[in-house]
Amino acid sequence: MILLIDFMGLLACAFLLLLLAQHLRLALRARGYRPPPQADEAPPGILLQIPLFNEAASVEGALASALALDWPAGKLTIQLLDDSSDETSALAAGALARLPPGGPEVQHIRRADRRGFKAGALAEGLQRSDAPLIAILDADFRAPADWLRQAAAALAADENAAFAQFRFEFANRDLNWMTRGQQLSVDAHFLAEQAGRQAGGEPFQFNGTGAVWRRAVIEAAGGWSPDTLAEDLDLTFRAYAAGWHGLLLLDPPLACEAPADLASWRVQQARWSTGFVQVAVKALPLVWRSQWSLSAKLGSSLLLGLQLGLPCFLVAAAAFILDAVLRGFGPGHGTILCLAVLMVAGAAVAITLPPFRRLRRGGICSYGAVLAMIPVLLGFMALANSASVVIAPFKRRHDFVRTPKTGGR
Incomplete structure (x- = not known):
């Protein structure tokens, strides 16, 4: 025994x-990490997707932040992918009704059910636009004004890049011991783990938000799949297996909100834990059938x-x-x-x-x-x-x- x-x-x-x-x-x-190069080109069309599910506290701020991005209005479409069952939808509709004319197109998309959850909502939104670049922000994320310009310039400089992932940090990191601990962990995730993978030429993960994708890669990799709770990690490995790679930009960071109590943090971590295992079952055969190095x-x-x-x-x-x-x-x-x-x-x-x-x-x-x-x-x-x-x-x-x-x- x-x-x-x-x-x-x-x-x-x-x-x-x-x-x-x-x-x-x-x-x-990670000491060998270097920011990806950037190239200028005519601004392409960008679809900015903001998934919503009962985000009453964040939806108006999310829309205001999206409208403040520095991108030609005629080249930007904003989608509120709204699967909410509370007052979020009414708040979003009210905010849209108050918008002045002349800005970017804003689509408020409501589905009959939450089939496929976030992956299903993202896939539904893709059908309503033909923009070549797809930006994704969760409702609590606030991007700097030049975020889209930096992402588009990085993708323009590397035709084999599938996505440009930005670092994020918590606006409420000094709230309590939990948020400070989470910020330390997230800093290490981006500046050590993610940067180390990028520097070594190994696959690193798209974090589900704060990134801009090439539409062609999403489609070539099979689109958004709802069969796991980590649709971001799933798409990452399918894209890498198809011969693409990601770009990591550490500055400027995007601001977001950390779970501020154990109950909320446990909900988030339980979903991530389950999703990682689901993707592992699905993606490990892809990894070992690939032509990657043994280290990768x-x-x-x-x-x-x-x-x-x-x-x-x-x-x-x-x-x-x-x-x-x-x-x-x-x-x-x-x-x-x-x-x-x-x-x-x-x-x-x-x-x-x-x-x-x-x-x-x-x-x-x-x-x-x-x-x-x-x-x-x-x-x-x-x-x-x-x-x-x-x-x-x-x-x-x-x-x-x-x-x-x-x-x-």
């Missing part, structure tokens, strides 16, 4: 160490399997505790515990401190206080979402549960 427990714990620890080594590798590679295949597999780290963490912790109870806590257990803490803490600092300093988030004391919040968030996520990760491949139906947002109110 003890041997079985130890074996399971070792397997879980091995996978966790593999994930840790991968993130350290990406953080080191392994890195992509670890990206797709990232959420398996949650149940592995619980298995490793449970195995350690059970072994200590059954054998009696001895010097060996203390040594293992100390080594694990030092290893994880050292890796966490190596991955998160450079982005923290580069973005000037604060002093070293502030950094230490924020870093201490990460284990709390990860521990909660492991307890809350491990079951979702394990059952995701076997569950046929998954509902898209919206992350609650306040719109800054």
